[in-house]
Amino acid sequence: MNFPFSISIRTKLLLISSVLLAIPWLGYQYVGEMEKFLRAGQESTLVGTARAVATALHNRPKLFDGQAVGKGGANNARDLYIRSLANTITVDGLALDWPNVADDIRVYGPESVVQEPNPNSAPLVSFKLRVGQQDDALFALIEVTDPHVVYRLPRSNSVANSDYVEIALVSPSGEFNRYTISPTAPGWFTANLMSTGQTDMMMRPDSRIKGKWIDTPQGYSIELKMPLSMVGAKLAFAVANVDDPDIDGNVSVVGTSGVGTPEELGAALVPAADIDQIISGLGRTTSRIWIIDRHQRVLAHAGSLRPENTQLLNPVLPLNTQQHWGWAAIKDRYLRPVYTFILNQPTDNFQDDLKAASQLQGTEIDRALSGIPATRRRSTPDSRAVILSAAYPVWSKDHVIGAVVVEETTNAIVTIKNQAFERLFTVILGVFLFGSLALFLFASRVSSRIRRLRNEAEQSIDSSGRVRGIIAGTHAGDEIGDLSRSFSSVLERLSQYNSYLESMASRLSHEIRTPVAVVRSSLDNLAMEALPDEAKVYMGRAQEGLARLNAILTRMSEATRLEQVLQQSEQEQFDLAKVVTGCAEGYKAAYPRHTFVVRVPAWPMVVHGVPDLIAQMLDKLVSNAADFSTEGTNIEIWLAEDRNWAALRVLNEGPALPTEMAGQLFESMISIRPRKESQAPHLGLGLYIVRLISEFHHGQASIANRHDKQGVVAQIMLPLDSQLPPVVTGAAENKA
Amino acid sequence: MSKRVAIVEDEPAIRENYADALRKYGYEVSAYASRQEAFDALKVRLPDLAIIDIGLGDEMDGGFTLCRDLRSLSATLPIMFLTARDSDFDTVSGLRMGADDYLTKDISLPHLLARIAALFRRTEAMRVTTDAEDILERGHLTLDLKRMVATWSGMPVALTLTEFWMLHALAKFPGHVKDRDQLMSEAKVVVDDSTITSHIKRIRRKFIAVDPSFNCIDTVYGMGYRWNMSDVST
Numbered sequence: 026m027n028f029p030f031s032i033s034i035r036t037k038l039l040l041i042s043s044v045l046l047a048i049p050w051l052g053y054q055y056v057g058e059m060e061k062f063l064r065a066g067q068e069s070t071l072v073g074t075a076r077a078v079a080t081a082l083h084n085r086p087k088l089f090d091g092q093a094v095g096k097g098g099a100n101n102a103r104d105l106y107i108r109s110l111a112n113t114i115t116v117d118g119l120a121l122d123w124p125n126v127a128d129d130i131r132v133y134g135p136e137s138v139v140q141e142p143n144p145n146s147a148p149l150v151s152f153k154l155r156v157g158q159q160d161d162a163l164f165a166l167i168e169v170t171d172p173h174v175v176y177r178l179p180r181s182n183s184v185a186n187s188d189y190v191e192i193a194l195v196s197p198s199g200e201f202n203r204y205t206i207s208p209t210a211p212g213w214f215t216a217n218l219m220s221t222g223q224t225d226m227m228m229r230p231d232s233r234i235k236g237k238w239i240d241t242p243q244g245y246s247i248e249l250k251m252p253l254s255m256v257g258a259k260l261a262f263a264v265a266n267v268d269d270p271d272i273d274g275n276v277s278v279v280g281t282s283g284v285g286t287p288e289e290l291g292a293a294l295v296p297a298a299d300i301d302q303i304i305s306g307l308g309r310t311t312s313r314i315w316i317i318d319r320h321q322r323v324l325a326h327a328g329s330l331r332p333e334n335t336q337l338l339n340p341v342l343p344l345n346t347q348q349h350w351g352w353a354a355i356k357d358r359y360l361r362p363v364y365t366f367i368l369n370q371p372t373d374n375f376q377d378d379l380k381a382a383s384q385l386q387g388t389e390i391d392r393a394l395s396g397i398p399a400t401r402r403r404s405t406p407d408s409r410a411v412i413l414s415a416a417y418p419v420w421s422k423d424h425v426i427g428a429v430v431v432e433e434t435t436n437a438i439v440t441i442k443n444q445a446f447e448r449l450f451t452v453i454l455g456v457f458l459f460g461s462l463a464l465f466l467f468a469s470r471v472s473s474r475i476r477r478l479r480n481e482a483e484q485s486i487d488s489s490g491r492v493r494g495i496i497a498g499t500h501a502g503d504e505i506g507d508l509s510r511s512f513s514s515v516l517e518r519l520s521q522y523n524s525y526l527e528s529m530a531s532r533l534s535h536e537i538r539t540p541v542a543v544v545r546s547s548l549d550n551l552a553m554e555a556l557p558d559e560a561k562v563y564m565g566r567a568q569e570g571l572a573r574l575n576a577i578l579t580r581m582s583e584a585t586r587l588e589q590v591l592q593q594s595e596q597e598q599f600d601l602a603k604v605v606t607g608c609a610e611g612y613k614a615a616y617p618r619h620t621f622v623v624r625v626p627a628w629p630m631v632v633h634g635v636p637d638l639i640a641q642m643l644d645k646l647v648s649n650a651a652d653f654s655t656e657g658t659n660i661e662i663w664l665a666e667d668r669n670w671a672a673l674r675v676l677n678e679g680p681a682l683p684t685e686m687a688g689q690l691f692e693s694m695i696s697i698r699p700r701k702e703s704q705a706p707h708l709g710l711g712l713y714i715v716r717l718i719s720e721f722h723h724g725q726a727s728i729a730n731r732h733d734k735q736g737v738v739a740q741i742m743l744p745l746d747s748q749l750p751p752v753v754t755g756a757a758e759n760k761a
Numbered sequence: 762m763s764k765r766v767a768i769v770e771d772e773p774a775i776r777e778n779y780a781d782a783l784r785k786y787g788y789e790v791s792a793y794a795s796r797q798e799a800f801d802a803l804k805v806r807l808p809d810l811a812i813i814d815i816g817l818g819d820e821m822d823g824g825f826t827l828c829r830d831l832r833s834l835s836a837t838l839p840i841m842f843l844t845a846r847d848s849d850f851d852t853v854s855g856l857r858m859g860a861d862d863y864l865t866k867d868i869s870l871p872h873l874l875a876r877i878a879a880l881f882r883r884t885e886a887m888r889v890t891t892d893a894e895d896i897l898e899r900g901h902l903t904l905d906l907k908r909m910v911a912t913w914s915g916m917p918v919a920l921t922l923t924e925f926w927m928l929h930a931l932a933k934f935p936g937h938v939k940d941r942d943q944l945m946s947e948a949k950v951v952v953d954d955s956t957i958t959s960h961i962k963r964i965r966r967k968f969i970a971v972d973p974s975f976n977c978i979d980t981v982y983g984m985g986y987r988w989n990m991s992d993v994s995t
Binding site for chain 2: 534538539542543545547553578582586590603604605607608611639640641643
């Protein structure tokens with residue numbers, strides 16, 4: 026209690042138990058480690074997948090060569106990537122059924138001039154080209170921006186005086202062929218094979234290349250279809266613009282590449298059907314496999330980053346509270362929103378930057394193409410997901426001919442991690458709740474036991490140090506039980522010591538009585554002898570001293586005798602007013618040097634107890650008052666009713682009490698009397714007896730200075746027994 | 762023939778002092794230090810009076826035992842306890858054992874001699890007829906001062922000497938309040954207030970045992986006790 030702050034045991038225990046908070050941290054670390062492990066696992070799985078695919082492709086250079094990659098290296102601008110088309114294309118000149126993927130649409134403008142324009146040339150046009158393949162057919166959509174569309178005149182065999190589109194290709198057999206499309210009007214068309222010598226002369230229509238020409242607000246649009254088997258390693262598209270059919274040689278040509286000679290043509294990159302076949306079986310739901318050649322061009326790909334059934338990955342299941350009760354309901358209703366908020370939930374709704382790429386880039390690919398398998402982790406452009414890609418080189422003898430790239434999102438891992446976190450936190454939360462509750466209960470129990478023990482210990486000794494009751498030692502086998510038992514035994518010993526001390530007076534009086542008897546009998550014997558006068562003086566003094574010693578002995582035994590009397594007394598109902606009146610009468614005779622002022626109510630004040638003891642108590646109070654009052658002054662005895670209590674006050678005039686002694690005056694052997702010679706001995710037992718008697722009657726004794734500072738007032742409060750009529754013992758007063 | 766008094770007391774100084782005083786007074790005294798020694802001697806020849814201490818050597822209650830043993834030898838032998846023990850319990854026990862008086866050691870020798878004389882007088886008086894002037898009559902109460910016997914309506918009330926003297930002090934002057942000091946000096950004992958109170962209580966109880974309607978001893982609180990004269994008229 027003297028410490029500047031005190032912490033209860035309960036608080037301490039709870040503080041110490043906060044070490045438990047390390048558990049979530051450990052759990053977090055563990056899950057983090059697990060995630061690392063899973064990532065490493067995923068990486069090695071991806072590398073393994075890439076290696077497996079690469080293994081299937083090793084030493085099969087034809088698969089890669091067959092794609093007619095230019096021997097001089099790739100030239101992006103000229104090369105055409107012929108993508109596989111997922112949906113069926115209707116040849117109608119409209120772009121509606123084409124996949125709207127920016128990567129697939131190549132725009133050719135003035136920078137792609139094929140034929141240097143002369144001053145007479147018509148302005149250059151630009152066009153958008155889309156190329157794709159499906160079911161062994163090649164589709165192309167060419168949207169030309171040409172404000173002035175000039176159609177070929179019917180019966181003209183030359184295309185030089187009209188707008189036309191040229192297709193140049195090298196067939197699989199190595200033949201260089203050029204075809205033009207220059208219809209006389211919008212609508213269905215068939216391409217014409219051009220003569221090799223004269224560039225603008227149509228040889229004959231080739232029905233294999235068919236399509237539709239429609240006018241558009243910007244110019245015109247051509248959609249065509251041709252068998253893929255026509256196309257060998259090289260392919261080029263060119264758009265020629267003629268604004269005035271009457272002027273010869275005003276043609277300006279924009280193309281994917283030059284169309285004049287086979288060498289000018291760009292490569293036609295057809296996704297290899299063989300490779301497709303190999304990897305189609307490998308396509309998994311959540312991983313994407315790319316096969317690229319040495320020039321990082323995509324030869325084939327399979328699979329998708331997005332799983333088909335996104336529900337499986339979505340941890341936020343729809344709530345169905347009707348089927349959830351108890352813990353599950355709490356978890357769903359309260360915890361899951363928190364987890365969803367805290368944890369970064371994976372989503373499949375991310376932006377895929379490589380969805381239709383024709384060329385892949387990245388460090389892992391560079392390294393793979395240099396012969397070392399590598400992985401790379403990258404965020405999607407919208408940062409909603411992380412994609413892991415693993416690249417593995419494809420070898421042909423000692424050369425890297427390409428690489429296999431396998432991509433996968435880390436969503437599965439994030440999901441697992443999140444689920445682990447959720448489970449971990451749920452379990453920890455539960456453990457915490459129960460643990461805290463258990464700890465709290467335990468701490469409360471311990472502290473309440475200690476508190477009870479403290480209260481018992483405090484109550485077992487009263488303010489004056491007397492042992493009031495002995496703690497019943499508990500049978501608990503722990504330290505508190507031990508403490509309680511040792512308290513109990515300490516108190517018992519203290520109580521024994523106390524009772525030894527209390528019986529000290531009577532023992533002492535008993536022990537002293539024998540030597541006193543020796544002295545007395547000797548003196549008495551001596552007194553019977555004839556003594557010289559001198560000796561008689563000493564004899565008298567000795568007997569005087571003996572008498573005083575005897576008085577001391579009597580007083581000493583009085584208190585202990587009183588305690589015996591208290592135990593044996595039979596209690597009765599009596600009128601306190603009568604007892605006080607009777608006593609006061611006696612005091613007038615006993616204390617002739619004082620005047621008694623008595624105020625007692627006329628009605629009976631019934632008290633339960635022993636009237637003799639009350640009289641004895643009043644004797645002590647009055648004797649005390651008389652001893653401390655100035656001679657000739659009044660001693661007042663008041664008896665009044667105070668609610669259910671009888672207040673008995675004895676007031677005297679005289680010196681005030683020393684304040685520091687006020688609380689101890691009712692103790693045994695405490696006296697503040699000034700020591701005077703030849704005065705009757707005082708052992709300070711008077712007020713002690715008063716206290717014993719008043720406590721025996723369930724009352725309280727107090728002594729204080731009077732408000733007017735003229736003296737001291739002693740007050741005894743006794744509970745009134747107003748329920749029963751008075752039974753007066755010794756009917757002296759009313760009969761006298 | 763001088764009276765033979767036996768003193769059983771373990772404290773040599775007291776034993777010798779009392780013995781000396783009694784011898785001076787003309788009694789024939791035999792003194793014993795222990796219970797066994799005393800009993801062995803006394804059962805051969807009973808004394809006229811036995812003065813016994815309660816604690817004898819190692820025997821805490823040796824005096825009580827001796828008293829019982831002596832009482833078994835003679836129902837009329839006057840036995841007086843003279844002890845340092847002053848608790849009510851011991852007093853009551855001693856008197857119940859059949860002792861005729863119970864004194865504490867703070868009594869003075871002259872008092873003791875007076876008590877002894879009184880005791881002898883009572884035993885003597887039991888044998889001779891009583892003179893009229895030695896009879897004090899107060900209503901139903903009759904006090905035979907020679908034989909120190911009290912009767913109530915003719916029925917004997919067994920009082921000890923102390924009680925008899927106290928009762929005598931009260932009844933001698935009916936209506937007069939006797940305070941405790943007066944009662945003590947009458948009874949030739951020095952005890953504290955509560956002992957007087959318990960003596961008075963015992964006297965009342967003994968009378969009530971004979972007559973339940975007895976209420977002749979009044980407590981005058983703060984002053985003492987008095988014999989209630991209202992009884993005389995009935």
